[in-house]
């Protein structure tokens with residue numbers, strides 16, 4: 001055969017975190033960051049299905065959506081929005097701490113991020129309990145005084161589905177931040193290897209972003225137009 | 228090359244580095260995972276095929292005598308769901324793509340080997356859910372899950388079926404993600420984008436669809452499941468929900484899913500046609516771009532499945548036109564394969580026979596797709612056997628042909644042994660004849676007005692149905708044959724050297740079977756793809 005493969009020699013010192021199938025740390029880092037971005041694109045498409053349904057039905061049943069939105073607890077939703085924005089800040093600071101090798105700050109910031117996540121979930125649980133008691137869960141349990149209860153029910157179906165899948169993502173986020181916090185405490189990450197922290201951070205910001213859209217779409221419809 | 232090949236057993240390779248069930252179930256080697264996929268999807272191919280055979284047996288006579296109407300509904304549903312989600316979609320990417328992509332680009336493995344193994348386990352879990360669905364009575368919604376039947380009326384295992392497909396979908400997403408990152412980040416020095424084999428381009432285009440489309444199917448099926456479990460009613464017309472919205476979301480994935488099934492097949496055919504014509508593929512850049520164009524355009528045509536469902540006439544016009552557009556890149560592919568063969572020195576080895584089969588049958592499937600994209604004709608043939616014949620020409624005539632052809636082409640690389648060539652040709656012929664006898668009559672049946680999804684039919688359709696069932700029997704024989712001789716060849720086949728076809732491509736420059744890390748040293752690529760002009764003439768075995 002006329003072309004025989006030439007050879008790349010590399011006898012650099014290996015970082016212990018370098019996996020066997022990558023040539024360099026840069027290659028490994030670029031690959032895992034890109035993998036996370038591609039994953040987030042799939043997540044956008046996943047939530048996109050529900051956002052599409054929301055748009056269609058909000059267009060069709062606008063008044064019912066306003067009526068449903070008025071049953072949301074404005075303050076709990078707003079507090080949760082603030083909580084998540086704060087958690088994004090602590091997450092971003094955590095990534096920075098790992099990059100400049102501040103192990104203690106990294107662990108503390110990750111734990112604070114988790115706590116913010118837990119606060120969010122707690123508030124969400126309070127809201128869910130309230131909606132359940134108010135017969136605002138779709139199905140046979142559902143009851144709504146006022147015009148057009150069927151279409152208000154669609155609003156609530158979307159509310160539960162969208163916030164439910166978001167909460168599921170939060171739960172997963174809290175768990176993986178916990179895992180990362182554990183490894184940070186063990187000193188696994190530093191200026192030479194902080195990619196996992198960065199990727200978990202990307203995921204966390206994404207989940208926050210979803211909420212940033214859910215909040216106005218679900219809680220603020222009536223506020224914008226004065227009910 | 229000139230030295231006689233060393234038997235695989237004497238040299239360390241990915242098959243003999245480790246033995247035992249653990250070394251397989253916990254492997255992160257993309258080649259071993261490919262074989263795990265091969266086992267899994269072959270199992271489901273025969274499950275799905277079993278349902279198909281029962282369907283054809285029922286349709287042997289006009290009366291609904293073999294099974295009851297409800298059972299028949301479950302048969303075609305389980306046939307469709309098993310074949311689409313547990314065979315066709317994983318077939319070429321997860322088996323051949325997994326095995327070949329890292330080798331073709333000169334990498335040691337996929338970018339995320341553990342995620343790769345995880346994807347396989349997801350398909351196993353999805354498969355177990357599917358088997359549970361089947362064994363507890365099956366679903367009867369058709370593979371399409373249309374509400375309100377699926378949400379409000381069906382009394383079958385809709386939720387577990389949806390869950391099975393949801394889980395299998397994430398297997399598909401992660402495979403696509405892995406391929407995209409691998410192709411971007413793991414190419415060997417010198418392996419530029421314009422030197423990538425078209426098989427890699429094809430899997431890249433496929434991965435884009437898997438990553439963008441599958442999540443939409445996932446959430447749509449979740450909404451159906453939520454409706455059945457908790458009466459969410461998002462698609463329930465009684466509550467003001469819109470069943471058409473379901474169809475839009477479903478086909479947003481499921482039309483591009485057809486390209487998940489066909490694009491990798493085009494990749495296989497490009498490799499095979501080029502090799503057995505001893506010529507560089509004609510119009511390489513157009514071939515690569517056409518793959519991407521099909522993937523992108525594929526996302527803009529979904530509503531051609533809904534022309535009679537009540538969408539607006541203007542929407543239908545636009546979707547009809549866009550559907551015609553897909554024919555352009557598809558035609559580029561067919562013309563360029565033909566042009567590659569023109570004045571090539573063609574040899575008729577088994578993989579080439581499958582490639583011929585693919586080109587012809589895909590062309591027929593594609594052209595009849597244009598009939599269906601035409602608004603007027605579509606009204607006439609919607610939900611008839613014409614549609615069944617059309618998509619089986621694409622999926623079985625196209626995809627399955629390419630898959631089996633690809634297995635033959637790379638079998639020496641995978642197993643280190645040659646399959647028996649005479650048997651290979653015979654099986655290819657049987658499959659081609661059986662396929663056409665099964666599905667060509669269905670074009671006629673559909674045009675004459677026989678609807679799909681009924682377990683009985685008017686007596687005047689019987690002759691064509693008998694032909695179709697006879698064809699299916701022949702086809703079944705054709706599918707069993709390769710399985711038998713592939714297994715046989717693993718022990719008794721002639722030992723293959725590193726490049727039995729004299730083919731271009733990095734996968735043919737490493738041992739057969741390859742070592743665990745694919746190459747002893749990372750290759751540096753200094754030549755273009757399909758550089759047959761500069762390859763030393765290697766006699767191809769008959």
Ligand SMILES: [Cu+2]
Pocket residue numbers: 481482485528529531532
């Ligand atoms: Cu389509």
